[in-house]
Amino acid sequence: MSDLTRLTIAEARGRLAAGDFTASELTDAYLAAIDAANPALNAYVVVTHDKACSMAKASDARIARGEAGPLEGIPLGIKDLFATEGVHTQACSHILDGFRPRYESTVSANLWADGAVMLGKLNMDEFAMGSSNETSHYGPVVNPWRAAGSNAELVPGGSSGGSAAAVAANLCAGATATDTGGSIRQPAAFTGTVGIKPTYGRCSRWGIVAFASSLDQAGPIARDVRDAAILLKSMASVDPKDTTSVDLAVPNYEAALGQSVRGMKVGIPKEYRMDGMPEEIEALWQTGIGWLREAGAEIVDISLPHTKYALPAYYIVAPAEASSNLARYDGVRYGLRVPGRDIVEMYENTRAAGFGREVKRRIMIGTYVLSAGYYDAYYLQAQKVRTLIKKDFEDVFHAGIDTILTPATPSAAFGVADQDMAADPVKMYLNDVFTVTVNMAGLPGIAVPAGLDGRGLPLGLQLIGRPFEEETLFRTAAVIEKAAGRFTPQTWW
């Protein structure tokens, strides 16, 4: 049965419709793969065996009745940040101990309405704060990729590390993820998978545990570009329950695949050529430029002058919003409670025990930059810089650029418990240097695998698009995918 887990969503969809196998057989194959692999990879924090089996059975019944939905019988993993009714939802934090919501997030509800099957909840950095999946209360996820000739454990990136690892290791057909500063695209790049962060407002944030509300967006991580397009079509919707959800019909993204990029203007921003960037990343970028040029796109050098300020501005805006959003975890309404002599001490003890180091660090930064006397110097300044970052993009799009090509990350996957990163939080933050600009401007961005480095580890390229032009990203990413081929790790687990 393990062959079934190698199928893409598009392939499985066709063969389920043809009756080659049942949704229950497909789900069983995935559950068996998870049970075998999870002790080594730690991608899932909860596997919902019974729920998966009953959902698959219901899918088989709908297929038999000729009522199959667009994702009928497709087994998916759900990031632990999405509220799933009656099922563990903790944002991989200790402070949400035992939390089982009485409601379902809009994004996951959309997937179930289209016939998808839930396999379980995926590991992630605590409250989506991290770039290596090492801040999870449930321990790090191990990347299914290893460097050639090495047994050393590598991180899958973060914060959607469980999502990326599960997709790469065939432990789900596709996964939901979220991206606040790069949390879909960086792990996708580290695992040879495709990840898209759509335009802010495309997917409803209702029922997603909030980190930084003006930056958070949901999106899929998938095996290939087509699967990402299929998943985003189902995840995206117009939702009255999220006031930032945009009133715009969801297009059929899959239809964009195979369309030519001839005549398309692809911008190459000079500011993304960073000091100390490995030569392999630069070479990969040049290779990607070559592929798009050969496919008929026009390559245009562009400038996004405020690029270097995106990451520092992010580390004011995101922690400020996080400090406010995470104020709700007080030991009263849900999750952990640690007693104290009075109510304030109960709050303080609960939050001290319930939040991990990185989360506390960000709450502290956020509280500080919003505190009396510092608001103008930090928060207001950062929001002004954010306006300038967005204007940089608007200027190049106004000048006719259709999409922007950049590296996805400044390096390939690094080791679990990397000493340099542990010693200096800013080093870890630099992982998001190419992705964070996109969140600050609210734009769509996709990471697509483009090659392997000298040690045999996957590297990705990023395409950035105009607001709500995800179709352009899928169309262009498909050209890169066709030229680069697909990358799968050797099974060792």
Place this chain on the structure above:
Amino acid sequence: MSVDIETVRRVARLARIAVSEDDAERMTGELNTILGFVEQLNEVNVEGVEPMTSVMPMAMKKRDDVVTDGNKAADIVANAPATEQNFFLVPKVVE
């Protein structure tokens, strides 16, 4: 700008996070590293620039001012660590 350990203790109190002496010392170093990193924003000329309030230009959605939800007290307290008759229980706050 940099913070001293007294400021860290004050911010921790504002954030309602209990910190030990060791925590406060470690956090002082970490916060100063991050504040040092974000300091480069001061180089940017922001004269006449409006601070961003909404990343996508859109009018705030409004709905009719009617009751659309409710009658689910049991659901709301279902996950609370301590409840009684659909009330959240907390340590006594009034003497």
